[in-house]
Amino acid sequence: MRRSRHNSALQAQDDWPIRKALTLSDVDITHPFLTLPRQPVETYILVHLSQLECDHLLNREQVPINVQDDDTGDVYIMKLKWRGSYYNLIGKWGRIVRSKGLDVGKVIKIRWFNGCLHFSVPQQALTLPPLQVISAPVSQDQWPIRKVLTLSDVDTNHPFLPLARRSVEDHILVHWTPQQRELLRNEEQVNLNARDVDTGEIYVMKLRWRGNYYNLIGKWGKIIRSKGLGVGKEIKIRWANGCLHFSVPYEQAIVPATIPLTEQQHQHHHQEEQQRQQEQQRQQEQQHRQQEQQHRQQHQHRQQHQHRQQHQHRHQHQHHHQDEEWPIKKALTLSDVDTNHPFLTLPGKSVEDHILLYWASQAREQLRNEYQINVNALDYDTGDLILMKLKCRGSYYNLIGKWGQIIRSKGLQVGQEIRVRWDNGCLVFSVPQ
Numbered sequence: 001m002r003r004s005r006h007n008s009a010l011q012a013q014d015d016w017p018i019r020k021a022l023t024l025s026d027v028d029i030t031h032p033f034l035t036l037p038r039q040p041v042e043t044y045i046l047v048h049l050s051q052l053e054c055d056h057l058l059n060r061e062q063v064p065i066n067v068q069d070d071d072t073g074d075v076y077i078m079k080l081k082w083r084g085s086y087y088n089l090i091g092k093w094g095r096i097v098r099s100k101g102l103d104v105g106k107v108i109k110i111r112w113f114n115g116c117l118h119f120s121v122p123q124q125a126l127t128l129p130p131l132q133v134i135s136a137p138v139s140q141d142q143w144p145i146r147k148v149l150t151l152s153d154v155d156t157n158h159p160f161l162p163l164a165r166r167s168v169e170d171h172i173l174v175h176w177t178p179q180q181r182e183l184l185r186n187e188e189q190v191n192l193n194a195r196d197v198d199t200g201e202i203y204v205m206k207l208r209w210r211g212n213y214y215n216l217i218g219k220w221g222k223i224i225r226s227k228g229l230g231v232g233k234e235i236k237i238r239w240a241n242g243c244l245h246f247s248v249p250y251e252q253a254i255v256p257a258t259i260p261l262t263e264q265q266h267q268h269h270h271q272e273e274q275q276r277q278q279e280q281q282r283q284q285e286q287q288h289r290q291q292e293q294q295h296r297q298q299h300q301h302r303q304q305h306q307h308r309q310q311h312q313h314r315h316q317h318q319h320h321h322q323d324e325e326w327p328i329k330k331a332l333t334l335s336d337v338d339t340n341h342p343f344l345t346l347p348g349k350s351v352e353d354h355i356l357l358y359w360a361s362q363a364r365e366q367l368r369n370e371y372q373i374n375v376n377a378l379d380y381d382t383g384d385l386i387l388m389k390l391k392c393r394g395s396y397y398n399l400i401g402k403w404g405q406i407i408r409s410k411g412l413q414v415g416q417e418i419r420v421r422w423d424n425g426c427l428v429f430s431v432p433q
Contacts, residue, residue, distance in 0.1 A: 016109035016120070017044045021182040027102050032094030036110070037186060039345065039396075041087045042333040045080075048112045054414060057082040058334060062090070069096065070120040078117075082334075084341055089117075105179035143236035143247070144171040152369075154229045159221030160208075163237070168207075168214045172239045184209055188394060189217075196223070197247040205244075211348075211394045212368060216244075326419035326430070327354040337412045342404030343391075346420065351390075351397045355422045367392055372400075378423075379406070380430035390427070399427070 018040045020026075026034050046054055053063045062079040067089070069076070078091035096102070100121055109120045145167045147153075153161055173181055184190045189208035194216070195201070205218035223229070227248055236247045328350045330336075336344050356364055367373045372391040377399070379386065388401035406412070410431055419430045 016111050018110040020108055020186055021179045022102055022104055022106050022108060023183060024104055027097050027104060029094045029097050032090070032097060034089040034093050034108070036087045036089060038086050038335055039333075042335060045112050045117065046334060048115075054334060058338065066116040068116050068118050070118050071100070071122070105177065105183075107179070107182070143238050145237035147235050147237075149229060149231055149233050149235060151231055154224050154231060156221045156224050159217070159224060161216040161220050161235070162210070163214045163216060165213045172244065175239050192244055193242070194219075194244045194246060197245050198227070198249070202243070209394055210371070211392055326421050328420040330418055332412055332414055332416050332418055334414055337407050337414055339404045339407050342400070342407060344399040344403050344418070346397045346399060348395045348397060355427065358422050376426045378426040378428045380428050381410070381432070385426070388427070
């Protein structure tokens with residue numbers, strides 16, 4: 001009996017595969033449209049449309065669909081429009097917003113059933129938790145997040161402050177509502193108020209989710225300049241009263257009066273010597289990078305020649321464990337074969353389990369810090385070796401670079417299966433005919 005109830009609960013959960021917390025733009029009746037993330041729409045809705053309708057979407061045309069409000073039984077004729085990285089549901093959405101009294105944070109559930117898009121926005125009863133007396137925090141815990149600023153933290157050309165994921169989730173997101181956290185996961189960034197405790201100024205900034213950490217962006221460049229932030233200074237962060245508070249205490253330099261003049265001169269010469277050594281080190285590193293780049297190019301040419309020679313043998317060889325040979329398999333979606341915005345989306349867990357697992361720690365660290373990294377990609381079907389980029393997008397990865405060229409040359413279409421693996425320092429892929 002207990003198992004049957006559990007199965008029923010799972011079935012109910014699967015009945016609504018698309019769920020989203022409504023954002024400010026979703027409930028704006030002056031420009032009414034509902035934004036839906038690309039991947040769920042293509043996985044759970046477009047698979048039920050005809051090839052002609054999918055072609056219309058690909059050509060940036062609107063496709064009319066029947067939409068039913070499961071809460072009221074009302075049926076509307078609406079339109080689905082592809083916007084590149086997401087989809088819009090338009091038509092009668094403004095009327096739905098007004099009639100249902102939709103507001104930011106409410107969760108809309110969507111599914112496709114019996115030739116119709118069904119949606120529901122259940123009324124959520126507010127339950128007040130019992131009153132709890134919370135003691136004042138200990139002084140040491142008033143600033144649970146502390147970070148020594150690095151070179152990238154104070155770069156005004158690309159201003160953002162990376163914060164460790166665990167710290168943000170333990171000390172900031174824990175104070176947010178479930179709707180706000182869901183919004184951050186779906187939209188990848190959320191507006192918030194940030195208060196400079198040192199000056200009392202308040203900024204409207206954004207917190208952006210980047211997988212293993214979060215970025216604080218928006219007015220960070222202005223803060224760097226106004227506070228004169230530099231490498232080595234410590235920033236302290238906490239969440240209080242619905243606002244992110246931060247502080248970078250000004251540390252006044254105290255020069256002892258007892259230092260003799262000769263010692264000051266010695267320190268000055270020592271600093272000059274350090275600067276000269278650093279400059280020499282930078283020049284050596286630059287020469288080393290140039291040499292490494294030349295070596296990589298030579299190695300790539302050798303690899304390409306080697307892979308072309310081995311291609312015929314590989315193509316004829318049949319493996320007994322085919323599933324192990326191609327651990328990543330995916331049916332291409334509409335966005336995967338779009339030559340206007342060419343990229344291949346790969347699930348994050350599969351990439352981390354079957355590709356990044358074989359990388360050196362330095363390469364994984366570079367991918368985490370720079371969000372993308374060059375990779376050699378081998379077309380198993382033709383033997384071509386292509387220099388591409390793997391880009392981290394949080395919960396998934398994009399393969400970019402020459403993907404549009406691959407789509408055209410191989411004539412890739414929706415529904416074809418692509419197989420991916422990591423082998424001999426290369427990302428190997430195949431799309432069997």
